[in-house]
Amino acid sequence: MAFYDGLFNALGLREWCDRDASDAPMSMADLLKQNNANSVDPNAEVFPFPSLDNLNDACSSIGQSRDVTAAIETGFLAAKPALKAVLDPITQPLSWMLDGALWLFETTPWWLMISALLILAYYASRSVGVTIFVALSLFVLGLVDHYDVAMQTLSIIFVCTSISVMLGVPIGILMSKFDRFQRFTVPVLDLLQTLPTFVYLIPLIFLFSVTESKLYGIAIILYAIVPVIRLTDLGIRLVDKDVIEAANAFGMNAKQRLLKVELPLALPNIMAGVNQTIMMSLAMVVIASLVSAPGLGRNVLVGIRQLELGVGIVGGIGIVLLAVILDRTSKAALSRVDKASHANGH
């Protein structure tokens, strides 16, 4: 005797409800209930919530909640071949790039790699202090034998950030030019930023095999691309209207205006976006170790799973060091750009 029986009887739906009813138990819970049919269930609520499961008790024509999850799964599985056929070839280069970068960072001798990184750090920041800090951090990482894993993490960040910038800047430019496109894009960006990071992984695991590196590549890019898009859009929209007017008054065409005026003036904002994108890639690369991304994140995961406190903490400190290196270097580059154009502001 279920609570909602009376409701369906009153609505005259009893016949429809019992159309294909069977007494065969569908689940363990049903079976238990059947056996205890005579005794009163002590946990039974007086007025249960009209959930699918409770309604099903009264009327078997109404599906149960587990049918909903099952339907989603079936739907997803049905769409999978088509989605895969489209997405697989498009995203395949990402796997190659990630694997290639991984190979490059791992096979380059450490002295060559570190020199290259220091030169890059100096070139970007033009600061001796930052370069020395980068050198010290890399030395510490190497000292505790974390050089290899740190390079794996760095190679993933390197590839994902580059792709985010290459895709994000043009998208940001389009958004700043077309209000309609912006209205459509902003909710998507909001969604990408608010989704819990684990949730990204679920559909991706279905679509791609966990052995493919593009799986974590896509997750990282989706998460990290948002700031560079937003700040490119913002930067271009914030360009002084008077300067744009001057560009028009002297007869610049759209391309000249973009390359000679808008992008240079938006550069400080775009660089701030790149800095954020780097930091978010790093955050995501740790979580992506759940889906086989190599690097420092995996050590942290081992620390959690096997309660190896020391391994986890050293991995964590390694990530912090990398984060500080990347942040200092890109911030120094940003403030250099900022100074060059701020000094020039009105």
Next chain:
Amino acid sequence: MVNDMSKTPKVSLRGLYKIFGPDDQAMMEHVRAGMGKPELLDEHRHVLGLQDINVDMQAGEITVVMGLSGSGKSTLIRHLNRLIEPTAGEILIDGEDVMQLNQTDLRRMRQEKMSMVFQKFALLPHRTVLQNAAMALEVQDVPKAKREAEATKWLVRVGLDGYENRYPSELSGGMQQRVGIARALTSNSDIMLMDEAFSALDPLIRTDMQNLLLELQLELKKTIVFITHDLDEALKLADHLVILKDGAVIQQGEPQGILLNPADPYIEDFVSDINRARVLRVRSVMSPLVDGTIYAGDVEAHDNLESLIALSEGDTRLIYRVLKNDVPIGQMDMKVLVKALVPRISSAA
């Protein structure tokens, strides 16, 4: 008052209207039927920016458009290069209707025929003074060496010799505007649009810049359209003065004429604060020669009244003979001069 008709104007505006709002074309009907600015705003939520503007601007002259803020003067100047599109009317430049140009031709016109100087300078902050000045030619794809040589020439001309490699932020406001003027001159266009070009500068610098402009103009004979809200500036620079109020021209003509015969109380109000002795010239207030008059001396037609008062040491009994190119063209009775100093107020109105 009106320009003499023998000259074809360089720039000519005919029946120009601008209505701001989503449905400006439909609003034209109401405006043509005589609806005013406040009614249009109240009843239809459209702003009447300009109404029935007819102005001829002669080649080689400085046309000053003057009005208070909100009078539509900045809107007007932006119509000349179509930074703002008119709702109705014609814009003729060298007899050619600018409204008929497609985007490519319009850009070419902006590059080659017109240059613009802005109130807030609008220089590119990430570029040096030299690169800023060369911008107009860069847009036209002139080779670097050539455009920088041209830019350097004009930078020297406006007094910025040696500042080529500085950035705009390193310069004072006055110097930044010199860069703005050099940039406009580098384009070698006939027409220069100056949108409140000196309004953001402090008074002493402003006077310097006005003198610089007049000095350049003596030599270059550009067609200059100058926007200002400052009557002193307008009177100093203008060959032809256009006074705007609420988007309509209320009086235009030679500045001295406007000063002596203001067409409406609004202008009377405007001109009453002016130092008339300094602005008015002898030629504007002199009377015809009368035979047998005894002259206290000779004066030049373009002398201002202030210098004449100084010359007469305040003696109102004197009469001077007025010469232009050493030919007598009239006489100046000091009594008439003193009367001309009193602004006419139509208190009856």
